Amino acid sequence: MTVKICALPLLVSMTLAWQGSAFAEDILVKIGHVSPLSGPSAHMGKDTEDGARMAIDELNAKSVSIGGKKARFELVAEDDGSDPRQATTAAQKLVDAKVNAVIGHMNSGTTIPASKIYNIAGIPQISPSATNPKYTQQGFNTAFRVVANDGQLGGTLGRYAVQVSQAKTIAVIDDRTSYGQGVADEFIKGATGKSRSVTILPRQYTTDKATDFNAILTAIKGKKPDLVFFGGMDAVGGPMLKQMQQLGLDAKFMGGDGICSTELAKLAGDALGESKIVCAEAGGVEDGMKPGLEKFKGEFSKKFGHAVVLNAPYAYDAVMTVVAAMQKAGSAEPAKYLPELAKIHYKGITGNIAFDEHGDIRDGTLTLYTYKGGKRELIAVTR
Template structure:
């Protein structure tokens, strides 16, 4: 049995097998930043969405006994909230059956209102801002843990395992960056009430010169710097931290926790210095499925998974599972089934709580060894 066959769970397998007759088209929208500083992550997501749809179509997916063909409508939000709402409306106007995306919290949150108003289910594979599901939109779901867990876990780890007593915090003022930084501070203070936040600085998600804020931070002599933002900013920041001779450890969330970070920062700026967490992760019994997915992805696209691709793949398959369960691809009909879906995916078991957050979401802690992102442990 091929690995592709193994990826398809029972609920989906029951919907497969041939059959004559015209195919119904099921249109899935995918949105991510395939332009701009985070384009490597957006393309990673887009590739995985294509891979999932190709797998579904290759198996002859059927809904309620009728052959269907999944097609993707790919859109670029450039990690820009205004562009994000524009393409969200474009997908609504195109009458897509569901949406996978967006990647950034700053685009996911405003776009979610547009999907909700149209009654179109949305699964984000990457957005971690608690605000996304706090809106109580019954169309909004995510397959990764949110910033409450991610930031809080990192904050506790910083003071308990890295022995940080004096911490400086920098965020990029996006919904994601600010949110994860705030939760980090809460987690650190809860774990060690006496911890000192010696400096708080702000930048943007397009900045490249951090001399002023890092000079201020250096004067405070922190044990650790926490950054809320993406690798396209975190990498150059780490390079300048090293150039300025700042000896602090560096910690960040999943936006920085990527393979390209070492290239963006330089291996010497990350080795033994950076600890980060990815919003997601697999337990030992799931590792083979993840390794097989990564190998298949690399064979198909000629590059390593950047970050969120496995979660995109599972998000598409989860949506398809709900359609099969509901015997319909109509949003209003399969939405209730999506809320109670159970899908065994590459990243583990996917089920949602009443708000649309994944149940028992995992986090994976990483550091960098010889310029390579290296797993430390999975935390649930």
């Protein structure tokens, strides 16, 4: 008797088993990202999201392996609207989604409250832009940043205002956010350091959503300041410059990285002036790193159809740094790769990335800019 064996079902079964095994070897790595995608700072929030997305796309194109398994990366993006309450809601959503890491938030005022939620969940968080020192002073081993903090940024601007700009009378305005207050506080410390003779006028306050500054600026104008320092974002700084021009308040204007964007020129119009503004970006590359950053900016513009606004390169580097830590640990599980992240040495497009015991970047750079001909122009990169 001849027994016929049908090979097709067996072959299909073996093929499906092999495919199932191969699929089981792949891992999905969820990278959370939070920034303001609505409200006045949406253009800056979208910038950081696009920077993170560019990194995700590149990682997937490279077929990265973690622990011998091919990793597929997914960006899980949330909008915090620059609002602390919305930020904590977004943070909890990412925790519930079981993300492996978080890049964000953009503002200090949203980063700080959200960091508590990520810390409780044990999920590493790298902010590409939050500069308030309090963020990394909470004792959370999950909190990191890839830019210098306000102590460095505000202090440098304060010293520059007195030593270089030769300001004698300075008006200070902040928007009452964690970022705005923090950078203004540090600016004053830098400007009024030992052996400096400078007068700081009574501090003025606005909000991050204000559009009318006439009362504040009129009060300041009567005191004839040489310089106005604003702690806040470009969406407020631009209109403020316009109203300064309308009131005939002829003073230099200074601010931190919140105003130091390509968008400020559009928001301020001809009130931008020539070399009237000095601002500092919490980061920046020295000569040897410039070609890599310029290459990134060109590819970014081609991919998204708009130029880098401010923080996209830092969001990109934050993603690449956390993935480098996962590869070193051989795992995307937060508890397993967190120790590697804390001691990482990663060469990013924005410079060498390593963290101190608090999660602050070591030897962080600052870049001073002014504006000429409607465009941002480099003054110097400093540490």
